[in-house]
Amino acid sequence: xxxxxxxxxxxxxxxxxxxxxxGADGYxxxxxxxxxxxxxxxxxxxxxxxxxxxxxxxxxxCLALGDREYALRAIVSLATDAGRYPSVAxxxxxxxxxxxxxxxxxxxxxxxxxDPRPWLDHGRWPGRQGDAPYPFLPVEGEGLHQIPVGPVHAxxxxxxxxxxxxxxxxxxxxxxxxxxxxxxxxxxxxGASIENGARLAGRISGDSTVAYAWAFAxxxxxxxxWTPPARAVLLRAVMAELERVAHHIGxxxxxxxxxxxxxxxxxxxxxxxxxLAVAGACFGHRLMMDCIVPGGVAVDLSPDGVGRIRxxxxxxxxxxxxxxxxxxxxxxxxxxxxxxxxVSPALVRQYAAGGFVGRAxxxxxxxxxxxxxAPYDQVDFALKVRSxxxxxxxxxxxxxxxxxxxxxxxxxxxxxxxGAIRSDRPAVSSGEGAGLIEAFRGDVFxxxxxxxxxxxxxxxxxxxxxxxxLLEAAIExxxxxxxxxxxxxxxxxxxxxxx
Amino acid sequence: xxxxxxxxxxxxxxxxxxxxxxxAALAEAARALGERGRQRLGRSLAIREIDAxxxxxxxxxIHAVNNPIYDAERFGLRFVASPRHADVLLVTGPxxxxxxxxxxxxxxxxxxxxxxxxxxxCAVDCGVFAGSxxxxxxxxxxxxxxLHVPGCPPAPLAIVKALLALMEVQA
Numbered sequence: 001x002x003x004x005x006x007x008x009x010x011x012x013x014x015x016x017x018x019x020x021x022x023g024a025d026g027y028x029x030x031x032x033x034x035x036x037x038x039x040x041x042x043x044x045x046x047x048x049x050x051x052x053x054x055x056x057x058x059x060x061x062c063l064a065l066g067d068r069e070y071a072l073r074a075i076v077s078l079a080t081d082a083g084r085y086p087s088v089a090x091x092x093x094x095x096x097x098x099x100x101x102x103x104x105x106x107x108x109x110x111x112x113x114x115d116p117r118p119w120l121d122h123g124r125w126p127g128r129q130g131d132a133p134y135p136f137l138p139v140e141g142e143g144l145h146q147i148p149v150g151p152v153h154a155x156x157x158x159x160x161x162x163x164x165x166x167x168x169x170x171x172x173x174x175x176x177x178x179x180x181x182x183x184x185x186x187x188x189x190x191g192a193s194i195e196n197g198a199r200l201a202g203r204i205s206g207d208s209t210v211a212y213a214w215a216f217a218x219x220x221x222x223x224x225x226w227t228p229p230a231r232a233v234l235l236r237a238v239m240a241e242l243e244r245v246a247h248h249i250g251x252x253x254x255x256x257x258x259x260x261x262x263x264x265x266x267x268x269x270x271x272x273x274x275x276l277a278v279a280g281a282c283f284g285h286r287l288m289m290d291c292i293v294p295g296g297v298a299v300d301l302s303p304d305g306v307g308r309i310r311x312x313x314x315x316x317x318x319x320x321x322x323x324x325x326x327x328x329x330x331x332x333x334x335x336x337x338x339x340x341x342x343v344s345p346a347l348v349r350q351y352a353a354g355g356f357v358g359r360a361x362x363x364x365x366x367x368x369x370x371x372x373x374a375p376y377d378q379v380d381f382a383l384k385v386r387s388x389x390x391x392x393x394x395x396x397x398x399x400x401x402x403x404x405x406x407x408x409x410x411x412x413x414x415x416x417x418x419g420a421i422r423s424d425r426p427a428v429s430s431g432e433g434a435g436l437i438e439a440f441r442g443d444v445f446x447x448x449x450x451x452x453x454x455x456x457x458x459x460x461x462x463x464x465x466x467x468x469x470l471l472e473a474a475i476e477x478x479x480x481x482x483x484x485x486x487x488x489x490x491x492x493x494x495x496x497x498x499x
Numbered sequence: 500x501x502x503x504x505x506x507x508x509x510x511x512x513x514x515x516x517x518x519x520x521x522x523a524a525l526a527e528a529a530r531a532l533g534e535r536g537r538q539r540l541g542r543s544l545a546i547r548e549i550d551a552x553x554x555x556x557x558x559x560x561i562h563a564v565n566n567p568i569y570d571a572e573r574f575g576l577r578f579v580a581s582p583r584h585a586d587v588l589l590v591t592g593p594x595x596x597x598x599x600x601x602x603x604x605x606x607x608x609x610x611x612x613x614x615x616x617x618x619x620x621c622a623v624d625c626g627v628f629a630g631s632x633x634x635x636x637x638x639x640x641x642x643x644x645x646l647h648v649p650g651c652p653p654a655p656l657a658i659v660k661a662l663l664a665l666m667e668v669q670a
Contacts, residue, residue: 120597122596122597124596124597124599124600125596125597125632125633126596126632151598151601152549152582152601152605154580154581155580156548156558156561156562156565156578157550157558158550158553158555158558159549159550159551159598159601179597180552180595180597180598180601181550181552181553181592181595181597181598182595182597182633183552183554183592183593183595183628183631183633183634184628184631184632184633184634185628185631187631187632187633188627188628188630188631196627199627200627203554203556203626203627203628203651204554205554205555206553206554206555206556206557206558206559206652207555207556207559209554209556250562263500263503263504263507264503266507266566266567267503267507269563269565269566269567269568270513270566270567270568272563272566273563273566273568276563280654286560286654287556287559287652289556289651322503322506325503326500326503329500330500493555494550494555495553495554495555498597
């Protein structure tokens with residue numbers, strides 16, 4: 001993978017960062033030359049720092065890196081030679097799909113890219129249509145058969161294609177093909193007003209609308225030196241935790257449903273509906289879309305709303321312990337989840353996989369803790385980590401996290417003081433900023449460049465980019481029938497990935 | 500597990516009372532079906548959902564339609580796994596170029612008579628994604644649409660009422 005390069009050649013972020021100061025968003029920004037760029041990529045491969053994001057901005061490539069041990073983050077930029085630059089994936093494989101996507105969307109040419117097949121470009125876009133079939137990776141061996149699934153799936157889920165190669169019942173390889181819901185979000189954002197950008201950010205992945213709106217708001221606020229009022233910051237976290245518990249409880253039920261335990265599913269679905277109904281009553285939108293805006297929040301929480309959320313917390317805690325008790329008492333259910341779809345700690349580290357996918361395989365990363373942002377720097381909660389790496393561990397991490405979210409919500413409500421919920425936009429009209437927010441599924445990253453009051457470039461990176469490839473690894477050696485369980489236990493976003 | 504199930508039995512049902520069909524949806528569905536000749540299928544609809552480019556917000560609310568609170572299945576509204584079993588295609592999202600072919604193939608795999616419902620602002624008029632070169636256009640540009648259900652996303656109750664309206668005129 002590293003082309004026989006000597007270990008130790010990699011450059012650590014902490015060495016690069018020495019003597020440099022971070023901006024308001026916590027990111028050090030610095031241009032680098034091609035050699036430093038490549039050495040930083042080697043550092044990623046050597047485990048010295050995590051790759052957070054990679055994107056093209058005009059003729060410049062940008063690489064976001066993070067070192068949680070030293071609480072360091074940086075965005076390094078490399079001027080390309082008419083789009084040509086040294087491939088990151090040739091040194092650090094987790095960048096592969098990011099580079100294939102950037103190549104499709106922006107025409108940049110990563111030199112040495114190990115897999116030059118298109119990724120988001122399916123040969124369907126106007127002016128670029130072609131009939132060439134997508135070359136899936138060849139699989140050879142006796143007794144193998146292939147099962148193509150999708151893009152339209154059997155359930156009510158997003159579209160994507162899964163190409164299984166199986167030997168009897170056992171999956172020997174899964175190859176994913178994504179990009180079906182590519183809507184050109186970044187293209188629409190470029191040149192848009194900040195208000196329209198916020199609405200688009202809230203629709204990158206509907207299930208993480210709060211997290212994306214928050215990440216976008218933080219990025220814009222960092223770029224323009226805009227400070228949201230204290231009450232707004234607390235309300236943002238209230239929304240984010242409601243979003244988290246709604247999806248956690250819903251997915252726990254859905255995983256059990258895939259193992260045919262409908263009773264738990266029904267109970268979780270009722271609880272999830274309770275959360276969304278409370279959110280709708282408190283903030284005027286069940287998913288809380290467009291409630292977080294740059295400069296603060298668009299809707300205030302009434303004292304009546306505080307009471308509703310407090311009532312919800314008590315009901316949720318009861319359901320959580322019920323579900324945990326029933327789950328623990330059913331060996332037939334655990335028979336389906338324990339040791340199913342294992343992801344190794346090494347892979348999770350290599351891909352810097354966020355969220356419960358990482359935490360269920362021992363990666364103690366949570367943006368709320370690792371790069372704590374307000375108000376989480378003032379909130380008391382535990383980072384829940386397990387080591388099994390299987391469906392069971394991912395499910396239990398999520399149940400653990402519901403408990404933590406309930407505790408967080410109680411603290412946030414207790415600290416709410418009357419005050420403004422939105423501040424005025426400052427006179428500054430240009431700048432750059434980034435935001436890293438922990439969505440229910442993992443950290444989402446948004447970088448914005450504002451020019452003369454409008455968005456010049458916005459890049460959004462979903463947690464799914466570093467989780468989808470691990471699903472391919474998780475299913476290997478499992479039976480085809482366990483794929484729904486594995487897939488549900490990941491619950492990656494298609495829309496957030498395809499953009 | 501035993502106490503869990505007993506609890507569910509003794510606590511009373513979570514399901515809300517049946518809503519009536521949505522008036523506007525009823526009028527639109529009646530118009531659409533009137534033009535094409537009414538077909539009688541009995542009081543049930545088999546629905547195939549297709550995400551043709553949505554942000555997944557609509558999918559979350561369609562899921563909610565099936566939860567015990569709204570319990571769409573009590574009205575004969577059943578979500579099926581294959582277009583070959585479906586009466587209705589429930590389509591979300593601004594249709595992307597990358598999903599266009601799969602959408603058309605799914606449509607042609609659905610036996611007639613079939614109805615197409617555009618669910619959510621994106622399927623109705625592309626919503627916030629209007630103008631993107633990666634998007635073909637509103638669903639009505641690609642398929643004949645019998646019913647529009649606006650909203651970003653439409654609430655579960657609105658979805659149930661719209662589907663009830665479709666069933667009402669169709670029965």
